[in-house]
Amino acid sequence: MDSEKARIFIFKNARPLDLARWTFLFENGSQQEVLKHLASYQNADGGFGHALEPDCWNPNSSPIQTWTATKIIREIKLEEKEHPIIQGILNYLSSGKDFDGHTWANTIQSNNDFPHAPWWSYDPIPQTTYNPTASLIGFILKFADKNSQPLETARVLTQEAYAYFTSHYPLDAMHTAACSVDLYEYLKESGNEDLLDMAEFKRLLQAQIQHSITYDTSKWAVDYVCKPSLFIGSKNSDFYQENESICDYECEFLIKTQEADGTWAITWVWADYPKEWHITKNWWKVDLIIRNIKYLEAICV
Numbered sequence: 001m002d003s004e005k006a007r008i009f010i011f012k013n014a015r016p017l018d019l020a021r022w023t024f025l026f027e028n029g030s031q032q033e034v035l036k037h038l039a040s041y042q043n044a045d046g047g048f049g050h051a052l053e054p055d056c057w058n059p060n061s062s063p064i065q066t067w068t069a070t071k072i073i074r075e076i077k078l079e080e081k082e083h084p085i086i087q088g089i090l091n092y093l094s095s096g097k098d099f100d101g102h103t104w105a106n107t108i109q110s111n112n113d114f115p116h117a118p119w120w121s122y123d124p125i126p127q128t129t130y131n132p133t134a135s136l137i138g139f140i141l142k143f144a145d146k147n148s149q150p151l152e153t154a155r156v157l158t159q160e161a162y163a164y165f166t167s168h169y170p171l172d173a174m175h176t177a178a179c180s181v182d183l184y185e186y187l188k189e190s191g192n193e194d195l196l197d198m199a200e201f202k203r204l205l206q207a208q209i210q211h212s213i214t215y216d217t218s219k220w221a222v223d224y225v226c227k228p229s230l231f232i233g234s235k236n237s238d239f240y241q242e243n244e245s246i247c248d249y250e251c252e253f254l255i256k257t258q259e260a261d262g263t264w265a266i267t268w269v270w271a272d273y274p275k276e277w278h279i280t281k282n283w284w285k286v287d288l289i290i291r292n293i294k295y296l297e298a299i300c301v
Contacts, residue, residue, distance in 0.1 A: 001255050001296060005262030006289045014286045017041070017052075017072075021290055024076055034076050038069060039085055045095065046088030054283040055117035057276060061092060062111070063104035064120070067132035070139045075294075081143050090143060093136060094150045100126070102160055103133040115276035117268075134161045134179035138186025158183070158195050169204055170211040174226040177212050181205055181231050181239070202238055209239055213246060221257055224268045229291070234298040251300035254292050264288050 003026075010022045017037035023029025041052040047061025053068040066089055073086065080086070098105040106129050109122045140154035161183060171177045184201055187193055209232075214225035228247045232240050240247060258264060263285040270277040 001258055001293070002262055003293065005260075006258070006293060007262070009262045010286055010289060013282045015283060018283070018286045018290065021072065021075065025290065025294060031076050031078065034072065035078070035083070035085060038072055041065070041069065042085060042088055045097065046090070046092035047097070054280045054287070055270075056111055056120040057114040057116060058108070058111045059114070060108070060110045061097070062108045063098050063132055063136065064106065066092060067135055070135065081145070086143050090140065090150055093140060102157070103128060103130060104136055106131060115273035118271045128164070129173070129176055130161050130164055131173060131176040131179050133157075134176070135182035137161055138183040138190070141192050142186050142190040155192070155195060158187070158192070162196050162201065166204065170208050174212045174230060177208050178230050180208070206239055206242055209243065213243075215246070217249065217253065220253055221265060222267060229295045232299070233295065247299050251296060254296055262289065264292055
């Protein structure tokens with residue numbers, strides 16, 4: 001792996017937030033610098049927009065964009081429950097906006113008013129999906145105050161999410177499966193393991209991960225497929241040991257497929273908005289550099 005070329009690409013192309021993520025993760029940078037730039041994507045209602053998730057340029061708050069913020073919060077290991085960003089997210093999730101009483105919307109209507117990937121086009125026909133709901137439930141379990149209404153609601157929603165998972169098992173949607181893994185990990189982190197049969201949840205998720213991973217590795221470099229890094233970020237993961245071989249293969253794959261400019265290929269494309277896609281593609285290349293080097297450092301050494 002050529003980390004110096006990757007670093008040069010980051011410094012030339014990254015948004016300030018992603019540059020701060022890079023420096024935090026790999027160059028002893030400041031957590032506060034990440035949070036300063038993350039806050040610029042947060043709206044007054046506490047939700048996130050403004051293309052934080054680069055495939056949708058909608059400035060309005062949405063569950064997917066807000067979920068993206070929660071992933072960054074986990075990445076930098078922010079644990080301060082009273083932090084304004086965390087409190088804002090809890091306020092948004094508790095407001096009822098983009099929420100039907102059971103799940104948060106996967107797409108919102110105003111997405112259609114701004115450049116976006118086709119998969120973020122608004123679907124007026126309601127469809128039950130736990131992407132990103134399962135992960136957002138876990139966030140509330142971890143950060144909401146004890147005995148608060150948001151926490152009590154999240155405890156009920158946990159049962160619903162688990163019932164959905166078991167009744168639709170195995171899931172075909174890899175990102176919904178990844179959100180289920182998030183929920184499992186949040187349950188452990190927040191001390192809410194009493195809500196579910198965690199041993200059974202772990203067993204089912206282990207099988208789900210193996211169902212979801214694309215084992216035809218000839219597709220990895222050219223198609224949008226499921227690799228173990230979607231679920232497993234370190235050797236401490238409960239799912240690493242039984243997937244060690246394919247995780248190690250991904251290490252080899254990443255080392256072999258890094259491009260001359262230090263990036264990795266983006267294997268998806270927008271159908272419309274070619275000018276915006278040209279910008280977004282570089283944002284994704286930056287994000288992929290960060291994710292891949294994190295994975296290589298966590299799994300491959």
